[in-house]
Amino acid sequence: MDILVIHLFNALLYASVLFLIAGGLSLIYGVMRIVNLAHGNLYAFGAYVTAWVVGQALAGAHPVILYLLLPAGAFAAALLGAILEPTLLRPFYRRAEEYQLLVTFGLLMILEDLMRFFWGPYPLTATSLFEKMGSLKIGESVYPRYNLLVISIGVLAAGFLWAFVYKTRFGVVLRATSQDMRRASAMGVNVNRVYIQAFTIGCFMAGLGGAIVVPGQSAVLGMGVDALVLAFVVVVVGGLGSLEGALVGALIVGIVREFGVSVFPEVELAVLYLIAVVVLLVRPAGLFGRTA
Amino acid sequence: MSTVPLTLQARSPMKALPWAVPVALLLFALPQAIDPYKTILLAYGLVMGIAALGFNLLLGYTGLLSFGHSAYFGVGAYAVALIFKYFHVRSMELFLLGAILASLVVSALFGFVCVRYTRIFFGILTLALSQVLWSLAFKFYPITGGTDGLRVPTPTLLGLPLDTAGDKILFLARNYYYYVLGFFFACVLVMWVIVNSPFGKALQAIRDNETRAEFVGIHIRRYRFVAFLVSGVFTGIAGALWVPLNGLTTPDILYWPFSGEIVFMTVLGGFRTFSGPIFGAVVFNYLKTSAVGFTTYWQALLGAILVFLVLALPGGIVGTVVQLFPMLKKRFSR
Numbered sequence: 001m002d003i004l005v006i007h008l009f010n011a012l013l014y015a016s017v018l019f020l021i022a023g024g025l026s027l028i029y030g031v032m033r034i035v036n037l038a039h040g041n042l043y044a045f046g047a048y049v050t051a052w053v054v055g056q057a058l059a060g061a062h063p064v065i066l067y068l069l070l071p072a073g074a075f076a077a078a079l080l081g082a083i084l085e086p087t088l089l090r091p092f093y094r095r096a097e098e099y100q101l102l103v104t105f106g107l108l109m110i111l112e113d114l115m116r117f118f119w120g121p122y123p124l125t126a127t128s129l130f131e132k133m134g135s136l137k138i139g140e141s142v143y144p145r146y147n148l149l150v151i152s153i154g155v156l157a158a159g160f161l162w163a164f165v166y167k168t169r170f171g172v173v174l175r176a177t178s179q180d181m182r183r184a185s186a187m188g189v190n191v192n193r194v195y196i197q198a199f200t201i202g203c204f205m206a207g208l209g210g211a212i213v214v215p216g217q218s219a220v221l222g223m224g225v226d227a228l229v230l231a232f233v234v235v236v237v238g239g240l241g242s243l244e245g246a247l248v249g250a251l252i253v254g255i256v257r258e259f260g261v262s263v264f265p266e267v268e269l270a271v272l273y274l275i276a277v278v279v280l281l282v283r284p285a286g287l288f289g290r291t292a
Numbered sequence: 293m294s295t296v297p298l299t300l301q302a303r304s305p306m307k308a309l310p311w312a313v314p315v316a317l318l319l320f321a322l323p324q325a326i327d328p329y330k331t332i333l334l335a336y337g338l339v340m341g342i343a344a345l346g347f348n349l350l351l352g353y354t355g356l357l358s359f360g361h362s363a364y365f366g367v368g369a370y371a372v373a374l375i376f377k378y379f380h381v382r383s384m385e386l387f388l389l390g391a392i393l394a395s396l397v398v399s400a401l402f403g404f405v406c407v408r409y410t411r412i413f414f415g416i417l418t419l420a421l422s423q424v425l426w427s428l429a430f431k432f433y434p435i436t437g438g439t440d441g442l443r444v445p446t447p448t449l450l451g452l453p454l455d456t457a458g459d460k461i462l463f464l465a466r467n468y469y470y471y472v473l474g475f476f477f478a479c480v481l482v483m484w485v486i487v488n489s490p491f492g493k494a495l496q497a498i499r500d501n502e503t504r505a506e507f508v509g510i511h512i513r514r515y516r517f518v519a520f521l522v523s524g525v526f527t528g529i530a531g532a533l534w535v536p537l538n539g540l541t542t543p544d545i546l547y548w549p550f551s552g553e554i555v556f557m558t559v560l561g562g563f564r565t566f567s568g569p570i571f572g573a574v575v576f577n578y579l580k581t582s583a584v585g586f587t588t589y590w591q592a593l594l595g596a597i598l599v600f601l602v603l604a605l606p607g608g609i610v611g612t613v614v615q616l617f618p619m620l621k622k623r624f625s626r
């Protein structure tokens with residue numbers, strides 16, 4: 001019984017992080033119709049910044065301050081996004097999708113090396129945050145409390161995002177731009193501003209994903225590239241451009257992966273990619289996507 | 293965008309001869325003039341040129357951007373490694389035969405799924421499928437060796453015994469270089485025939501206007517499927533030819549950033565031209581090798597070049613030269 005609970009928690013843990021990454025990717029695609037191949041690198045960037053900031057402050061700082069520093073990676077990723085969108089991506093909206101994929105692939109290569117330049121080739125850790133919270137007894141087993149914090153951050157982020165998109169004035173503008181950019185523009189919406197805001201929020205989410213993952217694991221080179229393909233699986237299953245889809249997709253991937261690792265470890269990744277392929281064949285727009 | 297010529301000009305073979313013959317002679321003579329290391333580098337470039345040529349049948353001629361061509365390259369390479377591991381065969385011709393069959397089967401399977409989609413979904417689907425293969429190669433350690441990869445010794449060429457007295461460098465720079473060159477010429481010729489055939493014209497019609505092409509009576513999905521097959525097999529051949537050069541197959545060549553490299557070299561050379569991808573592959577190979585030797589941050593350098601290319605020179609090297617040529621001609625004749 002407690003083993004099952006632990007498996008469930010692990011699945012939720014994984015789904016929370018994936019939702020943050022894939023939700024950001026999906027939001028950006030939904031509003032701007034851009035698939036950002038460098039999105040995984042923003043997640044990695046968030047992880048590195050948080051690990052670095054926590055590492056700098058570690059000596060003698062109060063534990064509460066350390067936990068408050070956790071979102072630093074998210075804000076750094078948001079800032080990076082706010083710089084990248086107007087400078088690199090804006091010239092490409094009018095051009096074919098192929099060019100957008102290419103330019104974001106170039107960006108991926110640059111960001112990967114920027115992280116190598118700033119933080120070196122070795123993993124960066126912030127394990128003290130993970131260890132300080134101790135663990136919880138579930139039946140006969142123990143479970144780290146920090147993982148529960150990650151899950152609650154994931155749930156909170158999903159809630160905030162839902163309220164933001166469906167309950168605020170800005171959300172209305174965002175959805176209007178997503179549905180018909182030209183008509184929204186004709187109604188007086190400053191599309192450029194909406195784009196930069198949407199991109200910044202998407203990057204913030206990816207950075208937050210990286211920030212909360214880093215105490216439990218560590219920041220390594222290549223983590224962004226690995227995360228991106230899994231985020232692709234999530235958005236393809238859920239529907240590119242749909243936040244509900246990203247949530248459901250993340251849950252599906254989280255559960256399949258958790259049980260896959262213990263039941264069929266050799267083909268665990270292959271099964272995930274095959275799920276994406278099957279969904280694309282049966283429902284090309286994804287489970288929650290609008291028909292393309 | 294508007295400055296890029298939208299049609300791949302159909303030239304008769306005769307018109308291509310004045311520059312194709314000198315290039316061919318140069319490629320033939322070069323190993324006598326440059327040192328073995330550079331010759332091997334050139335062989336890598338030619339091999340990647342075959343892959344890029346196959347890739348460009350989809351991107352340049354059919355208008356489909358695949359982000360999963362690492363799959364067919366990897367299948368070709370792993371076919372060679374597995375044939376050697378399980379059948380202890382060392383004949384390059386048998387290796388190639390196996391690689392062609394394997395890449396044909398895999399691209400038929402993947403192509404059947406992928407050609408239902410275009411644009412962004414085609415890209416994502418090809419990427420997802422290539423990752424299925426990557427994860428299998430990565431995880432099935434007993435068969436594929438996982439990240440250690442599989443070693444493949446020097447093969448025998450055309451059934452002849454090895455005559456370079458076991459000197460692998462010399463073997464690769466002489467015998468194997470000419471072997472690759474032979475296949476390279478054959479592949480270029482076949483691709484030339486394909487793109488200038490009615491089939492090739494139909495692909496270009498589909499790329500330019502899908503609806504009209506359908507009205508003319510072109511069975512779009514079937515044409516795309518065949519293009520996908522040809523593209524996959526060309527890339528598979530390149531993968532097989534690559535193995536003896538590298539001596540080792542690892543899952544890296546199945547991972548999606550490798551697909552990105554194939555896209556990169558094609559765009560670098562210019563995907564709107566026939567010869568662009570070939571030039572792009574050779575140049576990319578030199579560029580990457582020298583960048584790796586020059587700085588730890590070679591990836592950022594290549595990334596910056598890619599961004600610059602897409603921003604400023606979407607026609608690539610060959611596309612830009614072709615575009616500048618008439619302008620120069622005009623200026624000088626005045």
